[in-house]
Amino acid sequence: MPVRALTTKQDVPRYSVIKPKLFLIMAVLFVFSAFAPLKASLAIFFYNNDALFVGEDSMVAHPQGTNYEKIVQTKIFRMDKQGVVTMTGYLGTIFTHLPTGKQIDERLFVKSESICKLLDSSPAPISDKLNSALEEYRREYQRLMEWNERAETDLATLDGTRICFIAYEPTNGVFFGLSYLLSPTNRIGVLEKMFERASNNNGGLLFFQGEDSFLSALVRSSETNFTSLRTEKFNNFLNRYNARQPLTDEQAVDGMLEMFRLQAKYASKMSTDKGLIGEPYIIYKINRQEANRLH
Secondary structure, eight states, X not given: OOOOOOOSOOOOOOXXXXXXXXXXXXXHHTOEEEOOOOEXXXXXXXXXXXXXXXXXXXXXXXXXXXXXXXXXXXXXXXXXXXXXXXXXXXXXXXXXXXXXXXXXXXXHHHHHHHHHHHHHTOOSOHHHHHHHHHHHHHHHHHHHHHHHHHTTOOGGGOOOEEEEEEEEETTTTEEEEEEEEEETTEEEEEEEEEEEXXXXXXXXXXXXXXXXXXXXXXXXXOOHHHHXXXXXXXXXXXXXXXXXXXXXXXXXXXXXXXXXHHHHHHHHXXXXXXXXXXXOOEEEEEOSSOEEEOO
């Protein structure tokens, strides 16, 4: 599945030279402030019974002093009849032009919804859609960083933004996951393959994207302080998954919902994760025919 290499050229707007006597006027016109940065924390992927199951919560949070304000917002979108996009990390903010009060919406999940809707309606092959998506997300992220610079945001305080493409590629007959990581110090981004699966088997692929400390320990640790937190519903899912037994759609959804529930309940107490996730939890199933929302 060909994906074009990312270029190193950035889309930086050009500005004309301003004469010194006009500088103070322009400085007043371009005064901006930024709302607190919005963050998203968890997406889950696993492979079973010749299908990928992909889930993400619907909360974004931004700091308010020592606490967080929580907002319900979808962050997972279908971008192809056989693929979806998830987002974790820094998701942008809204900027305000102080002299006029005009607001500039640079929230990346808003941009992602528009990008994915356009791609999903296109008949182009998924490899072409991926190339277009990478260019669009890179452009939007660079624009977001430019607004942060205008608002004099301390870029060192911003987390990276991870965009994941989870899909089935029919030409080569493979399920795949790609991770695209953008950061203030690398606005071109790093594209990496997370996984590729062609054969029909039932296990060996379970990913947590974003805050992954707690659930990784819950799945793998043999320590009592973690095993004691495993519920019957979680154990039923994990035992069947580890035994590579096929899961029904209902069992797959129940297992993923239980992981989200345990993350929300225990993550901040048992790990470095903040556990800032919330309902509704959106879950897609991607098989060799289509990507359908199950929950």
